[in-house]
Amino acid sequence: MMQILERDKDTTATGQGLILADTQAADEETVLASSDWDRYLDHEKWSRLINEPLIDWGKDPSKVADEGIVPPSVELITFALRYAMHMRDQGYRPPDRVVPNGDAGIAFERWEGSIHEVLEFESDGIVELLSYRHSRLENRLELSSDIP
């Protein structure tokens, strides 16, 4: 939706005379509404990821187990859940996927174009943000494991 609006704005900017003013005002209102809508969608997506899989896993961590996958502890799932709620409430973009990291940890993964971000909750309590660009590690950052 945002892309279409951006394109409309461009057309308006290079567009014609009197119509420009009215269309511009209408666009600004629409963009504002769209931004609210995006925030609503992000909030909904966070909530979906919190309910399923995190709450689901918390009820029965063994559901996560698979070949080579050690399930996270209930404590770590609870921690990741609280972290997710904090990020949701702070307006951070939601991940596309929440997966077990295989090593008794949890990973929040997000893709945007050539960028792939992984927020890892390690079983030893370390929280680390890994950023890949074109599949190469570009940045790694250890984050505070304190949730305000």
Add this chain to the structure above:
Amino acid sequence: MDGNEEVANEELLYRRIPKTYYGVEGVSTDAFRPRDDDTTGLSFSRAKYKSAKEAAKSAERPENKYYVAKYRAGDLRKAGMTISPRPLPDDPGHCELTDIRVATKKDSRTLDLKGG
């Protein structure tokens, strides 16, 4: 051939991936995270010894279904990885990416290779 011959660049290699690690967005880097028993490298299957369907079967969890990621050995080498044949008694086509090991799982180089 007994599986000890060097892996040729044009060979195809398979990696079994739990379903949770694949989605429309792409393959999770954690599909390539070394486990506790990956002490000498990350396991792959050589396509010349095993079909993709066979590679998708897990002896540990035969009831589960898996995806199989396919790579050309030469491409993995171009990405900086070393491939060693490691035939097993019941799996002559077993080989390993020796740069991705449990002992180095948190090294930036290992994390970089996982992404590549």
